[in-house]
Amino acid sequence: MKLRGELAVVTGAAMGMGKSVSRLLLEAGCAVALVDVKEAVLSSTADELSAIGRCRPYICDIADRNGVYALGKTIQADMGTVSILVNNAGIVKAAPLNQLADETIEKILEVNLTAQFWTCKAFLPAMIAQNKGHVVNVASAGGILALPNLSAYCASKFGVVGFTDALRQEMKKQKVNVGLTVVCPNTVGTGMFEGSKMVAGTRLLDPEDVATKIVAGIRKNRAMVAIPSLPVKILTPLTKVLLPIGLMDRLNQMLGMWAANDTWTGRKEEGSDSSSVLKKRKRPVIKRAIQVIAMLVVLNVLLTGINILQNGIGGWDGRSMQQVLGVPPRLATVADVEQLSKSEVMQLYHAAAVPDMSDLKGEYQAKNLSVGIMAPAAEFYTNHFFGPGRWMGKGFTAQDTRSGDGYNLFRVENGDGTIIRTRRMKTFIDTSVFDEKLSFHLDYGPFNGGLVHGMRDEIRKINHTLFIGMGYMPIGGGSINPGPFVVHGTPGPWVEPEK
Numbered sequence: 274m275k276l277r278g279e280l281a282v283v284t285g286a287a288m289g290m291g292k293s294v295s296r297l298l299l300e301a302g303c304a305v306a307l308v309d310v311k312e313a314v315l316s317s318t319a320d321e322l323s324a325i326g327r328c329r330p331y332i333c334d335i336a337d338r339n340g341v342y343a344l345g346k347t348i349q350a351d352m353g354t355v356s357i358l359v360n361n362a363g364i365v366k367a368a369p370l371n372q373l374a375d376e377t378i379e380k381i382l383e384v385n386l387t388a389q390f391w392t393c394k395a396f397l398p399a400m401i402a403q404n405k406g407h408v409v410n411v412a413s414a415g416g417i418l419a420l421p422n423l424s425a426y427c428a429s430k431f432g433v434v435g436f437t438d439a440l441r442q443e444m445k446k447q448k449v450n451v452g453l454t455v456v457c458p459n460t461v462g463t464g465m466f467e468g469s470k471m472v473a474g475t476r477l478l479d480p481e482d483v484a485t486k487i488v489a490g491i492r493k494n495r496a497m498v499a500i501p502s503l504p505v506k507i508l509t510p511l512t513k514v515l516l517p518i519g520l521m522d523r524l525n526q527m528l529g530m531w532a533a534n535d536t537w538t539g540r541k542e543e544g545s546d547s548s549s550v551l552k553k554r555k556r557p558v559i560k561r562a563i564q565v566i567a568m569l570v571v572l573n574v575l576l577t578g579i580n581i582l583q584n585g586i587g588g589w590d591g592r593s594m595q596q597v598l599g600v601p602p603r604l605a606t607v608a609d610v611e612q613l614s615k616s617e618v619m620q621l622y623h624a625a626a627v628p629d630m631s632d633l634k635g636e637y638q639a640k641n642l643s644v645g646i647m648a649p650a651a652e653f654y655t656n657h658f659f660g661p662g663r664w665m666g667k668g669f670t671a672q673d674t675r676s677g678d679g680y681n682l683f684r685v686e687n688g689d690g691t692i693i694r695t696r697r698m699k700t701f702i703d704t705s706v707f708d709e710k711l712s713f714h715l716d717y718g719p720f721n722g723g724l725v726h727g728m729r730d731e732i733r734k735i736n737h738t739l740f741i742g743m744g745y746m747p748i749g750g751g752s753i754n755p756g757p758f759v760v761h762g763t764p765g766p767w768v769e770p771e772k
Contacts, residue, residue, distance in 0.1 A: 274405075274406075274452060274494060275492075276302055276357075276488075276491065276492065277302030278302060278303075279302075279303050279304075279357055280303065280304045280306070280348075280353050280355050281295075281298045281303045281305045281306070281355070281356070281357035281358070281359060282306045282308060282348060282359065282396060283295045283298070283305055283307060283308065283361055284309070284359065284388075284392065285308075285361040285362030285363065286307035286308055286309050286318065286361070287309035287311045287314040287317075287318050288309075288311075288463070289463035289464065289480055290411075290463055290480040290487075291309070291359070291361040291362065292318055292322075293480050294484045294488065295307055295318075296322055297485065297488045298359075299322055299325040300325060301488065302326070303326070304327040305326070305328040306328070306329055306348045306351075306352055306355070307322070307328055307329065308330075308333050308344065309362070310332065310333065312332050315330045327352075329351060329352060331347065331348065335362055335384065335388035335391065336380065336383035336387070336388050341388065341391040341392055341395050342391065345395030345396055354399045355400070355406075356400055356403070356406045357406065357407050357409075357491065358392060358393065358396045358397075358400075359409040359411070359487070360393075360410045360433075361411045363429075363465070364384050364385065365423070365426045365465050365466065365539065366381060366425070366426070367423055367466075367534035367537035367539075368422055370425075381425040381426055381429055382428065382429050382432075385426065385429035385430065385432075386436070389410055389433060389436060390436070393408060393440065397451070400449075400451045401449050404449060404450045405450055405451070406450075406452070407451065407452040407453075407494070408451065409454045409455075409491060410433050410437045410454070411433070411456045411487075412430045412431075412433035412434050412437070413426075413433075413458065414459045414460075415430045416430030416431045416432075416434040416455075416457055417431075417434065417457055417505060417510065418530075419431070420525070420533060420534065421530070422537070430457075434455055434457070437453050440453055441453035441496060452494040453496065454487070454490045454491065454494075454495055454496065455496070455497050455498075456486075456487055456490070456500075457497065457498070457500070457506070458478055458483050458505075459472075459478055459501065459504075459505065461478045461483055462478060462479060462480060463480050464539070465539065466534070466537060467537070467538050468536045469533050469534045469536065470533045470534075470535075472528050472529045472530050482500075486498050503653055507649045511649075512524070515575065516572070576650075577647065577749070577750050580615075580645045581750060581753055581754050583615040584616060584754075584755070585615075585619055585620065588623065589620065589624065590620060592620055593624055594621060594624045594625060594735060596624075597617055597620050597624060598610070598621065598735075603736050605736060606739065610642065610741065610759055613644070615644035615645040618642060618644055618757045619755075619757070622733055622743055622757070623708055625733035625735055625740075626735075627702070627710060627711045627712060627713070627733060627734070628713045628734040629702075630673070630674055630675065630676070630700070631674075632713075632737070633713060633764075634669055634764060634767070635668065635669065635764030635765055635767050636666055636667070636682060636764055636768065637666050637669075637760045637761060637762050637764050637765075638666045638760070638761050638762040639664070639665065639667050639682075639742075639758060639760045639761070640664075640761075641756065641757070641758045644757060651756045659681075659696065659725065660681060660693070660695060661695065662683035662685040662686060662691075662693060663683060663684045664681060665683065665684050665692075666681070666682040667679060667681055667760055668681075668682060668694065668770070670767045675701055676699065677699075677701070678697065678699065678700060679697065679698045679700045680696060680697045680698070680770035681694070681695065681696040682694055683695065683696075694768055694769075694771055696717065696720075696721060696725060697717075698716055698719075699715075699716045699718075699719050699720075700715055700716075701713075701716070705731055706729075706731070706745075707731070707743065707755070712731040712732065713731065713733065713740075715730035717729070725746075727746045727747045728745075728746045729744070730745075730758075738763055739759065739760075739761045740759065740761065741758075742759065743758075744758060
């Protein structure tokens with residue numbers, strides 16, 4: 274979504290992350306209605322931010338439904354039609370359930386969860402009417418994985434995740450151009466969790482960094498902004514699904530989650546803002562670190578084992594490409610391959626034809642196939658460690674009928690779409706490691722060091738513009754645990770790789 278000229282509402286805008294988001298939106302060309310319950314601090318923030326762009330302060334207890342509805346009308350009259358809503362306001366109280374006052378539980382649920390219903394009902398109708406808008410609901414990593422002593426807080430944040438998922442689908446069902454983003458960060462250094470201990474392997478997040486990712490999420494209409502992305506968005510949900518509940522509880526205990534909030538104090542002063550102070554935390558003890566590493570190794574072995582089993586057992590079952598794909602190979606597309614399971618992809622590879630060196634000539638598009646339980650990890654490695662940018666293709670040229678050269682194409686996400694051609698490999702025709710047939714081999718060893726040195730790919734032909742590949746490396750289980758990908762499209766010319 275383009276931000277310039279839009280009107281945004283940010284709740285909890287007086288300090289911390291809300292203040293940072295408001296500033297970034299102003300710098301992007303938005304007008305901002307700053308909403309908070311802390312009058313003195315909000316007034317000071319408005320004075321400061323007014324030097325950047327058009328903003329106005331509004332005092333409102335967002336837990337008050339009627340107050341929120343009145344706020345919506347006031348902002349409409351004062352500033353115009355709202356097209357961006359950032360539900361950032363939140364509170365926390367860390368304590369065992371039997372030590373939480375009833376009023377505290379109600380207040381946490383009202384501010385963190387039900388208030389987002391009221392703000393959405395206040396501002397969504399105008400967005401729907403103009404068929405343009407974006408809503409950001411700030412949840413937490415605690416809305417994906419719960420921690421002891423945070424029962425009310427985690428319940429509210431789980432609710433925010435569910436509310437946002439449902440509302441996003443409602444907008445799509447109604448064919449309305451209103452985006453929804455749920456934000457799930459680990460602990461942010463705003464002072465809310467003052468006194469708490471960091472969980473092993475995590476760090477206190479800078480509010481400015483989180484705010485930057487939130488604004489980027491609005492621009493790119495991201496359904497989720499998880500920080501850090503791999504642990505929160507992928508690994509945590511996977512472990513919850515795969516591990517028995519008792520083992521998951523034990524892992525949480527070893528990571529320090531059970532004791533993290535035993536020393537919680539919260540903000541010492543109502544008006545204080547500790548967002549710029551990221552205090553150093555005591556390092557986990559060696560014993561805990563060893564336990565965590567051991568548990569992660571066990572988890573990796575478990576996931577890898579499942580991934581290997583998903584390949585299927587027994588080699589090629591004799592089916593033709595058409596029988597596997599459901600369409601004649603000459604008509605097959607990437608979409609036809611993507612609808613297959615991992616075991617069917619493996620059968621397709623067995624059935625596919627052996628390409629000549631001349632069949633792969635020039636630059637092609639390429640992508641990983643999202644099959645198998647380790648597919649998210651493979652995608653993360655490919656786009657964060659394999660090359661200098663987002664992997665997008667491969668280039669090939671033949672030296673003779675049995676060997677040639679190749680490289681990979683990476684798009685650098687710096688705004689100008691720069692393409693870098695690197696990660697060279699030798700190519701040749703030889704017997705496959707997966708069966709007795711020949712394959713088109715890619716060997717990265719001669720040109721690369723580190724993890725990439727041990728990488729190998731094999732490619733077979735579906736039709737003249739679509740090829741199925743299998744990649745593997747020693748650290749990922751070798752050839753018994755290949756990662757499938759496709760090479761496709763009308764080839765462009767070969768361009769010399771960067772040395």
